[in-house]
Amino acid sequence: MQTMKENMLQFENACREQGLKITHQRVEVFKAIHKAKDHPSVEEIYAIVNRRIPSISLDTVYRTVDTFEKLGLVSRFQAPDGRFRFDTNIDIHQHLVCTKCGRIEDIHWDGLDRLKVPSVGGWSDLVLASVEIKGLCEACRKKN
Amino acid sequence: MQTMKENMLQFENACREQGLKITHQRVEVFKAIHKAKDHPSVEEIYAIVNRRIPSISLDTVYRTVDTFEKLGLVSRFQAPDGRFRFDTNIDIHQHLVCTKCGRIEDIHWDGLDRLKVPSVGGWSDLVLASVEIKGLCEACRKKN
DNA sequence: AATTTATTAGGAACAATTCTTATTACCGAA
DNA sequence: TTCGGTAATAAGAATTGTTCCTAATAAATT
Numbered sequence: 001m002q003t004m005k006e007n008m009l010q011f012e013n014a015c016r017e018q019g020l021k022i023t024h025q026r027v028e029v030f031k032a033i034h035k036a037k038d039h040p041s042v043e044e045i046y047a048i049v050n051r052r053i054p055s056i057s058l059d060t061v062y063r064t065v066d067t068f069e070k071l072g073l074v075s076r077f078q079a080p081d082g083r084f085r086f087d088t089n090i091d092i093h094q095h096l097v098c099t100k101c102g103r104i105e106d107i108h109w110d111g112l113d114r115l116k117v118p119s120v121g122g123w124s125d126l127v128l129a130s131v132e133i134k135g136l137c138e139a140c141r142k143k144n
Numbered sequence: 145m146q147t148m149k150e151n152m153l154q155f156e157n158a159c160r161e162q163g164l165k166i167t168h169q170r171v172e173v174f175k176a177i178h179k180a181k182d183h184p185s186v187e188e189i190y191a192i193v194n195r196r197i198p199s200i201s202l203d204t205v206y207r208t209v210d211t212f213e214k215l216g217l218v219s220r221f222q223a224p225d226g227r228f229r230f231d232t233n234i235d236i237h238q239h240l241v242c243t244k245c246g247r248i249e250d251i252h253w254d255g256l257d258r259l260k261v262p263s264v265g266g267w268s269d270l271v272l273a274s275v276e277i278k279g280l281c282e283a284c285r286k287k288n
Numbered sequence: 289a290a291t292t293t294a295t296t297a298g299g300a301a302c303a304a305t306t307c308t309t310a311t312t313a314c315c316g317a318a
Numbered sequence: 319t320t321c322g323g324t325a326a327t328a329a330g331a332a333t334t335g336t337t338c339c340t341a342a343t344a345a346a347t348t
């Protein structure tokens with residue numbers, strides 16, 4: 001577990017290495033994603049950052065989040081509703097998705113790690129990219 | 145492995161059971177998905193069916209494909225490019241995705257079947273929904 | 289064949305994302 | 319510290335994928 005200060009340093013170093021400018025916008029977007037625990041969408045990140053930089057444009061959030069993904073600072077995946085969602089956890093790509101409300105939660109599936117990704121004729125560099133498990137979350141189950 | 149004739153019978157029976165009309169459009173969309181082996185998108189299905197029914201609208205393909213999914217005749221998933229793709233194979237949800245060209249291939253991951261989906265506090269009815277493995281397909285590897 | 293009712297075509301509407309262009313601001317050099 | 323070159327940004331237009339709306343059409347039932 002890293003502190004926010006450590007995260008910021010890591011972020012700034014990654015930018016310098018790549019010759020990217022450390023802009024106000026990038027700093028705030030980075031912080032917003034790191035603080036949010038619920039896999040925010042671009043729209044949600046925008047709403048958060050907008051409170052600190054009212055002039056920021058949605059497009060900037062899109063571009064910034066793209067940049068961060070290329071730097072390996074965040075991971076991106078598609079929720080079943082079709083929107084991109086972002087995560088500072090770039091290792092775990094196993095998600096629980098509620099079939100009712102769409103809520104997404106990270107999980108760690110013990111045993112899956114130990115399983116070797118199968119080799120398939122012709123294909124190379126195979127890497128397990130994402131695992132999605134569907135179910136009913138606590139809140140939705142209680143509603144019934 | 146089923147013949148197309150068997151598939152058509154299964155399709156027609158499923159429609160009758162649900163009180164759905166067996167329209168020209170539905171028949172052609174069904175055939176198109178079954179013949180295509182490459183997880184066609186709506187746009188691609190439309191292009192194929194359009195050759196047989198030039199007047200068909202894109203919206204009809206969307207609706208039809210929705211209907212088929214509800215009947216359990218096809219499965220739908222999201223490609224990394226964000227578009228829906230369809231598959232007549234409704235059992236296997238393990239896909240290889242080429243990081244270069246986006247090509248998608250079904251695979252069967254032996255061993256994954258035997259793994260029990262983990263139980264997570266609060267959540268219920270958990271079902272493994274999809275597994276995505278990224279890599280480089282043969283064609284793209286040869287290009288390098 | 290006529291009637292009923294689901295389905296369709298066509299285009300408008302919508303939502304998420306990307307593109308365009310003039311303006312701004314980061315950062316290295318003076 | 320100030321300045322200039324250049325990457326990054328704001329704003330909104332454009333694009334893409336999908337869904338909605340309505341009058342017209344065509345399955346299935348009689």
